[in-house]
Amino acid sequence: METNKKIVQHLRHLLAIANDGKEGYKNAAENADAPELKALFTTYSIQRAEFEMELKSCIHQLGGEADNEHGGPLGALHRTWIDIKTALTPNDNSAVLGAAITGEKAALNSYDDVLVESDISYDIRQTLLNHREDINECLRNIEKLEHQYAHS
DSSP, rough: OHHHHHHHHHHHHHHHHHHHHHHHHHHHHHHOHHHHHHHHHHHHHHHHHHHHHHHHHHHTTTTTTOOOOSSSSSHHHHHHHHHHHHHHHHTTTTHHHHHHHHOOOOOOOOHHHHOOOSSHHHHHHHHHHHHHHHHHHHHHHHHHHHHHHOOO
C-alpha cells in the first residue's frame, strides 16, 4: 500500500504538470499573433487536457485522490512569466515559443523521474510513456518553429 501512495504522489505531480501545460498553452494561444501558432497551441492545450483525464484515471485506479485542478505553483509562475514577457514584447512569437520549450523540457524531466520507478504497473507505465513521447514530439515541433521565427 505504501508503494501505491508513492506512485500516486508521482502521478499527482505529473497531473499538475499536465494542468500547467494545458493552461500554459491556452495562455500561449491567446498571446501568439500568428494563426498557425494559435491553432497549434490550442491543439496542445487540448492534448494536455487529455493527459489530465488519463492521469486522473491512473490515480483513481490506485485508490488516490486526483484533486489538482489548477496546476502547480511553478506552472503558475511560468504562465505569469509568459504574460509578462508577451506584455513587454507584443506579438513576439519567438518569446512565447521559447517559454513553451522551457515548459516542455521540464515536463520531460519530470516524466523521466517518474518512469525510473520500478513499481509502476504496465498499464500506467504505457500511459506515461505515451505522454512522454507526445511531449517530446511537441518539443521538437516547437523548437523547429522557434528556430523559424528567430530567423524570419
